[in-house]
Amino acid sequence: MTVNVHTAAVRASGLSRRYGSTRALDEVDLSLDRGITGLLGPNGAGKTTLLSILATVNQPDAGSVSVFGLDPRDAAERVEIRRRLGYLPQELGYHRHFTVAGFLDYVAILKEITDRRRRAEEVARVMAAVSLENRARTRIRALSGGLRQRLGIAQALLGQPDLLILDEPTAGLDPEQRLRFRELLSDVPGDPVIVLSTHQADDIAAICPKVIVLLQGRVCFAGTPAKLAASAAGQVWAAAERDQKAHLSWRGADNLWRHIGDQPPDGAELVAPTVEDGYLLLSHATGAR
Ligand SMILES: Nc1ncnc2c1ncn2[C@@H]1O[C@H](COP(=O)(O)OP(=O)(O)O)[C@@H](O)[C@H]1O
């Protein structure tokens, strides 16, 4: 898929952000369209920094952002962006004494859903979306990590945002909850721009038509998951013995060694690469493992 940078819903150009001597973002350019984009990168890659800038809670040292044509540096435009935003921060501070429904009602008020009936409907809608309706009166302090994560996703969905930013939404979810999350994302009404971060390539392969790989504060890949997988073509092979020349190798469930590297030996049994292979190879090339 080609991305037309001039018409993309969300654009960032030349974004840089340092914390002391740490270069968290280094001249990042990207564009996001409606639909789901996955932001893939290891811990420390700059994902949270990037998403927090898009969510207007952090500012770059250099570069600019445009969200639906609006500039977050302008106070009035920033408010307009926030009105259209749903954000799950990586660490959402919860008021532990709130109930699930009470917390969602509180966030809905902050989101300017002033009509009581509409607010009640909206709270019920997002609770159902994450299957928390039977926990409406449970206090947040009594929720497990996975349930709390679902509550965080629910509050981001309030008010049908046009831009939905989810920072590691699948962290802490068990496999079944992850599947439910995938289902939920495929079904978000209103065709918003959705960007989610993860360090797990399987999340990307399963739900994101587009992927951006962030390594050491730089965008190292932007395209489809299929293209990321294909970038490792000819560089993944299987063998009965471990090949020391591979960058990475592990023994699979079939007892064969699976190798990733630049130079498969002559006659190697090449294996169809996965998104994870493409990602690992790219990480290796960047020295970011
Ligand atoms: N508030 C902060 N103060 C100092 N360093 C920070 C701060 N936030 C992030 N960093 C550093 O910036 C880099 C990128 O962090 P982050 O954006 O959280 O990456 P990710 O979300 O991909 O793990 C890391 O080296 C991290 O330690």
Ligand SMILES: [Mg+2]
């Ligand atoms: Mg993070």
